[in-house]
Amino acid sequence: MGELQTMLENHGLMLVFLNVLAEQAGLPIPAYPMLFVAGALGVQETGPSIGAVLAAVIAACLIADTAWYFAGRRLGQPMLRTICKVSISPDTCIRQTQSLYLRVGPRSLVFAKLLPGAGALSTAMAGMTATPLPVFLFYDAVGALVWAGAALLVGVVFSDFVDAILAAFSAYGHVAVLVCLAAFALFLAWRWWRRIRLLRRTRRVPRMTVDELEARRRSGALPLVLDVRAHGATPIERIPGALVVDMQGSLEVLGGHPESQDIVVYCACPHELSAAILAERLKAAGYQKTWALAGGFDEWKRLHGTESPPQAGEAANDAAAS
Structure with missing residues (x-):
């Protein structure tokens, strides 16, 4: 499968760590595609082991989420308003995340990463509600394990399909990358357009x-x-x-x-x-x-x-x- 698979096999663990760290820090860079590939390569024993990938994911999540935790603890409500302003997630998702944390507490961190736009908000809520740091770290690590494990399992089950995608990327090179980037840019533009349209509509309310x-x-x-x-x-x-x-x-x-x-x-x-x-x-x-x-x-x-x-x-x- 050419240079692409060689890069994934040789540097897959670092790529997974950096991708997850960037996503959990709040950048619009989805980590699930990389985890799908890591799961497929792991089961074929041509890439890093599943255990090593899970360890890298948990480490990246704890680093980024701890930063969100302390930001929420220090800044409080202004931090929450900032997240609401920049988030492209529906406001219903934001409200559901807040209500869930207030009702369930830090246990909600176990599945928060599986909800759209809930990851950073949940960790900031943990800081704002003065959740003890050891409790936060425990539930956040379990949540990272659940989140990454689900993606790796999909990669394992559909490893042949992932192989076909990697082969197509290797065959079409830059064209395939540009197509993916264009599709992702269109997705972000659509989400922002929906949010801007909602804001314009609600401004008409007296x-x-x-x-x-x-x-x-x-x-x-x-x-x-x-x-x-x-x-x-x-x-x-x-x-x-x-x-x-x-x-x-x-x-x-x-x-x-x-x-x-x-x-x-x-x-x-x-x-x-x-x-x-x-x-x-x-x-x-x-x-x-x-x-x-x-x-x-x-x-x-x-x-x-x-x-x-x-x-x-x-x-x-x-x-x-x-």
């Missing part, structure tokens, strides 16, 4: 400022306030009187009367995205007097002078941004 909300409260005309952040088993701080709702849950909790109901929805994510999505759903259901809270929960905390670095016991609360 916003109510925190000052306006407070003015209504003082005048005795406080609207129904809905908290759409991710929530776990531990109660979290919220705007007084707010009703906790699920974005996909039943609207029966609102009590009907959509034509006269004033509703403000808040979250703690960039662009008030989760709040705007629920507001869209409410408007479609007839609740036309619905707003997203501009700046979300962070702006409400700032106005009330309560925004301060989270203490160890409060980190889980601030981590519940959507």
Whole structure:
């Protein structure tokens, strides 16, 4: 299979380590194709052994994930907002990851890497919620083992198919590489286009400022306030009187009367995205007097002078941004 297989056989372990390290660090460089190949070569005994590959993967994951862990622990909520801003994963995936960690704790790290966009977010959540470092390292290593083991198993089972792909790469050389790069670039462009389109659509949802909300409260005309952040088993701080709702849950909790109901929805994510999505759903259901809270929960905390670095016991609360 030419130079390509020779390179994989001689330097496969280092390539696997660097590929996994780059992906877990947050670069859009998928590691699963490399792991498929490593599994196929390992079972054929023409490449590094499966055990050596697993060790390299776990080492790369622990290095990258520990950096995410300490970044989350040190930076807290701003770190989470940054991940939400740059992620190309659907915001529903981000919310599900947060809710899962808040409910299950560090055990969610065992399968977090198998969920789209959940790897870096879960490890940052571990730091933000002050998960003990030894506990984090244990579950993260198990998660890396599960994640890599699944990919290597696919490579082992479909080793003949992987061989055919490697042969095609060797035969067509640069053309095959360019085709793969072009396909990957188109995939990234499609994901970003979907996200930009969502942001443009949700910008049309009207916003109510925190000052306006407070003015209504003082005048005795406080609207129904809905908290759409991710929530776990531990109660979290919220705007007084707010009703906790699920974005996909039943609207029966609102009590009907959509034509006269004033509703403000808040979250703690960039662009008030989760709040705007629920507001869209409410408007479609007839609740036309619905707003997203501009700046979300962070702006409400700032106005009330309560925004301060989270203490160890409060980190889980601030981590519940959507």
